[in-house]
């Protein structure tokens with residue numbers, strides 16, 4: 334199943350898209366390929382060990398959700414991983430981090446080739462996260478909102494022993510409500526601020542970002558996680574924005590009322606998650622900074638990548654254990670990162 338992109342949208346952010354200064358306000362384009370990989374294979378893509386490849390950029394907040402989920406759920410072997418170069422060229426995401434510039438499993442140089450295999454002549458945006466069917470080389474889905482929910486629920490039989498329930502049935506209404514607000518005001522709010530083309534639009538987005546951060550700070554003052562007493566999908570989605578905040582959104586996107594490190598509650602919450610196996614070990618600050626500051630040349634024409642911020646604080650004690658909470662519920666933390674998937678030194682605090 335595929336659906337046409339919303340004609341009311343201005344395209345994906347990135348080298349083209351909203352990096353330019355058109356007159357239309359920033360609107361996120363809808364994902365184009367919305368097939369689901371499910372237990373019952375209702376869209377013809379059944380969950381199967383080793384069949385699919387998750388393509389990400391470690392720079393991308395939407396793809397990073399899937400990186401964290403895959404680690405927490407122990408899907409490392411069941412769903413293999415391709416990491417794209419944080420710097421796209423005019424054909425978008427490419428596999429230039431690999432020695433011969435090709436993904437070793439899919440054998441392709443550009444993610445666009447998997448889109449083309451799926452839909453010959455496809456000329457829309459190419460985005461991560463994407464899941465590709467290895468045998469056919471076809472893109473299955475780039476529906477970032479759905480991918481992690483399906484990893485948590487449809488892929489259950491392939492989860493590791495001790496995997497947490499990231500989307501527990503009895504808490505779904507509350508999780509959905511929190512995630513909707515976080516998406517609108519924060520995950521996407523920072524982009525609305527960053528790509529605003531008018532003062533009013535920017536200030537509205539900036540206001541939404543900080544109003545939401547203040548509300549979340551209040552909510553998290555006396556509870557360790559956003560919903561219930563364990564890590565859920567809601568925490569993953571908040572984390573991927575918080576971890577980019579001071580490095581990118583504060584300066585590059587002008588979300589600068591204050592830094593994350595100036596909010597004691599949110600800073601401790603973000604450090605707690607960062608230091609939890611499966612979160613911080615997926616984060617590459619080098620990829621994050623180079624992607625935003627180099628690729629989004631409309632916002633940063635010189636392409637100069639800032640030296641700061643100092644990252645050493647990410648590893649300092651957070652004391653959030655004192656709030657109780659059971660990070661993995663009745664489960665256990667994931668194993669250390671597998672060989673070959675560790676974030677290089679340059680990207681770590």
Ligand SMILES: N[C@@H](CCC(=O)N[C@@H](CS)C(=O)NCC(=O)O)C(=O)O
Pocket residue numbers: 345346347348361362363364365392393394395396421425426458459460461462475476477
């Ligand atoms: N599929 C999602 C997008 C996820 C997304 O926007 N990913 C960004 C990277 S953070 C991307 O791949 N953009 C395409 C590009 O920059 O060329 C959508 O359609 O909004």
